[in-house]
Amino acid sequence: MEQFHNALDLIRSKQPTDPVFCLRPFAAERAARWFSLNFPGKIFYAVKANPAPWLLEALAAGGITHFDVASISEARMIRARFPGATLGFMNPVKSSRAIAEAYHHLGIRIFALDSDSELDKITAATDGATDLSLCVRLKVPGGYSNISLSEKFGVDRPHAASLLQRARQTAENLGICFHVGSQAMSPAAYGQALDHVQRTIADAGVIIDIIDVGGGFPAPYPGMMPPPMALYVQEIAGRFQSMLTTHDAELWCEPGRALSAEAASQVVRVESRKGNHLHINDGIYGALYDAGMLGWNYPVRHLGQAPVDGALTPFSFYGPTCDDADLMRGPFMLPDRMGEGDYIEIGMLGAYGAAMRSGFNGFDTHEEVLVADEQAFTMFPAAPASATLIQLQGEIK
Numbered sequence: 031m032e033q034f035h036n037a038l039d040l041i042r043s044k045q046p047t048d049p050v051f052c053l054r055p056f057a058a059e060r061a062a063r064w065f066s067l068n069f070p071g072k073i074f075y076a077v078k079a080n081p082a083p084w085l086l087e088a089l090a091a092g093g094i095t096h097f098d099v100a101s102i103s104e105a106r107m108i109r110a111r112f113p114g115a116t117l118g119f120m121n122p123v124k125s126s127r128a129i130a131e132a133y134h135h136l137g138i139r140i141f142a143l144d145s146d147s148e149l150d151k152i153t154a155a156t157d158g159a160t161d162l163s164l165c166v167r168l169k170v171p172g173g174y175s176n177i178s179l180s181e182k183f184g185v186d187r188p189h190a191a192s193l194l195q196r197a198r199q200t201a202e203n204l205g206i207c208f209h210v211g212s213q214a215m216s217p218a219a220y221g222q223a224l225d226h227v228q229r230t231i232a233d234a235g236v237i238i239d240i241i242d243v244g245g246g247f248p249a250p251y252p253g254m255m256p257p258p259m260a261l262y263v264q265e266i267a268g269r270f271q272s273m274l275t276t277h278d279a280e281l282w283c284e285p286g287r288a289l290s291a292e293a294a295s296q297v298v299r300v301e302s303r304k305g306n307h308l309h310i311n312d313g314i315y316g317a318l319y320d321a322g323m324l325g326w327n328y329p330v331r332h333l334g335q336a337p338v339d340g341a342l343t344p345f346s347f348y349g350p351t352c353d354d355a356d357l358m359r360g361p362f363m364l365p366d367r368m369g370e371g372d373y374i375e376i377g378m379l380g381a382y383g384a385a386m387r388s389g390f391n392g393f394d395t396h397e398e399v400l401v402a403d404e405q406a407f408t409m410f411p412a413a414p415a416s417a418t419l420i421q422l423q424g425e426i427k
């Protein structure tokens with residue numbers, strides 16, 4: 031893969047016509063190392079956030095040996111790449127066939143569930159296995175997060191006790207898992223959820239071997255600057271100490287975004303300008319789904335001469351497809367003179383963006399290069415034990 035110092039070098043050398051993903055494996059490795067050193071438990075990388083081989087290798091180099099897979103395709107891919115890894119099939123709803131293959135052929139012993147019917151399915155598909163770690167997913171409040179994950183999955187408290195009691199009879203290890211929602215902006219999200227878990231364990235009166243706090247660990251975006259990651263770990267570790275679990279209970283987490291967001295940016299080309307709308311060569315059917323559908327803001331940087339007075343103008347972006355919905359409102363702050371042929375670097379796209387690309391309307395090509403510079407912010411300072419959000423370079427605009 032070609033390597034450049036930064037995105038500016040890339041456009042000077044190539045003048046690309048397709049979007050170009052600028053990969054920073056060192057940032058993923060640094061995030062993984064930070065979690066490995068600071069999280070007092072097992073870290074399952076949520077593969078859905080970005081399953082790219084370069085990223086998986088970087089995370090492995092940073093110490094990740096456990097993976098949260100959501101589908102049988104992810105499970106096959108991770109097993110083939112990391113034969114010795116531990117995989118958890120953490121999607122609470124799976125097909126019987128997927129469970130059977132995961133158990134009998136891929137060596138998976140960890141399964142999430144949130145209903146009696148899923149428990150029956152797991153029991154049948156594994157031929158009544160007695161070596162399972164079963165994690166019952168609880169519905170927890172998602173008020174501190176930017177993307178709710180509390181509607182679709184999770185058993186509510188009135189029904190949790192009986193499901194936990196049933197699962198206890200089958201499981202070698204019984205766990206409770208939850209997801210506070212993606213991009214949790216306060217450590218209190220985990221404190222609140224763990225209080226809920228504590229009450230649920232008391233209701234059920236069962237012995238719990240695993241507490242899995244799921245994903246939700248944040249990344250820095252414009253207008254969404256989270257507190258230091260160390261405070262999240264501190265909140266979780268503190269609550270875990272006093273929970274009603276076995277003395278050797280394990281603490282798990284499943285970060286996706288936090289381990290991958292900082293590891294890629296994307297260079298896009300402006301194809302046309304209409305007022306303060308810039309038509310660019312990527313959009314919601316490419317790597318910018320969250321920018322469009324969730325109105326999420328990302329750091330942007332014009333790859334060219336900075337305006338002398340530093341003044342910036344708010345722009346929105348249209349993607350390349352013929353769909354009106356292919357709109358990213360921003361506002362993205364860029365120099366006023368932006369026009370056709372200009373290039374923009376959009377930061378913090380390592381999580382979800384790249385993984386959600388489709389080829390809609392034939393916009394199915396992009397390039398990838400390695401770059402060596404830092405993005406504007408990181409949650410993971412080089413000194414592993416002190417987690418302060420540090421500004422590495424420039425400002426998020």
Ligand SMILES: Cc1ncc(COP(=O)(O)O)c(C=O)c1O
Nearest residue numbers: 076212245246247284285286287
């Ligand atoms: C079960 C599960 N675990 C972990 C994650 C990763 O979440 P995040 O990227 O917010 O860390 C997700 C995301 O959807 C999920 O569904």
